[in-house]
Amino acid sequence: xxxxxxxxxxxxxxxxxxxxxxxxxxxxxxxxxxxxxxxxxxxxxxxxxxxxxxxxxxxxxxxxxxxxxxxxxxxxxxxxxxxxxxxxxxxxxxxxxxxxxxxxxxxxxxxxxxxxxxxxxxxxxxxxxxxxxxxxxxxxxxxxxxxxxxxxxxxxxxxxx
Numbered sequence: 372x373x374x375x376x377x378x379x380x381x382x383x384x385x386x387x388x389x390x391x392x393x394x395x396x397x398x399x400x401x402x403x404x405x406x407x408x409x410x411x412x413x414x415x416x417x418x419x420x421x422x423x424x425x426x427x428x429x430x431x432x433x434x435x436x437x438x439x440x441x442x443x444x445x446x447x448x449x450x451x452x453x454x455x456x457x458x459x460x461x462x463x464x465x466x467x468x469x470x471x472x473x474x475x476x477x478x479x480x481x482x483x484x485x486x487x488x489x490x491x492x493x494x495x496x497x498x499x500x501x502x503x504x505x506x507x508x509x510x511x512x513x514x515x516x517x518x519x520x521x522x523x524x525x526x527x528x529x530x531x532x
Contacts, residue, residue, distance in 0.1 A: 400426070407445075417455075427465075447485075467506060491515040496523075497532055 396409040401416060405425035414434040423443040430450045437457040445465040454474040461476075463483040473493040480500050487506025496517040501507075504524050512523065516532035523529045 400424070400429075486511065495532055496521050496529060 392412040392414065393410040396406055397411055397414045400406040400409060400411055400421070401414065401419060403421060403424070406429060407425045408428040409426070410430045411426070411434055412430050412432050414431065416439055417435045417437045418439055419436075420440040421444060422440055424441070425445050426449060427445045427447040428449055429446070431446065431454055432450050433453045434451070435455045436459050437455050438459060440460045441464055442460055442462040443464065444461070446469050447465045448468045449470070451466070451469050451474055452472045454471065456474060456476045456479050458478040460480045461484050462480055464481070465485045466489045467485050468488040470490045471494050472490055475495045476499045477495055478498040479496075482500055482503045484501065484504045485506050486504055489506070489511065491511045492514040494515040496515055498518060498520045500522045502522045502524060507524055507527055509527055512527050512529050515529065517523065517529040518531060521529050
């Protein structure tokens with residue numbers, strides 16, 4: 372009986388999130404402050420204008436950045452898994468070394484964005500404009516997908532979702 376109780380307690384601890392969101396940091400960033408290294412897990416920045424901010428190394432996993440403006444913002448080295456960037460403006464944004472696994476950039480503007488060393492596994496670029504995006508290799512793009520309206524960098528083809 373003790374073993375079963377111990378196993379149940381251990382299993383419940385494993386199921387707990389490792390690091391919940393930080394409401395104070397989300398509020399600070401949502402108000403327009405840079406927040407490098409912050410825990411912005413599941414933050415709602417939809418329809419926000421946060422141009423030229425520094426979110427390098429920040430945890431933006433499952434964050435909603437849809438229909439926002441993030442031109443010139445740095446997300447370098449950040450955890451952006453499952454991010455929703457639907458219809459947003461990311462002109463000249465820095466996604467270098469970021470983990471973008473399963474992120475959505477459907478209809479996003481990504482001209483001049485830097486993706487050097489980023490993880491693009493499962494990223495949906497359907498309808499995205501990214502002709503002048505930098506740092507993307509064919510091997511990286513082979514892990515992502517798009518559609519016929521996706522404008523990829525010259526010489527890079529994108530698998531259809």
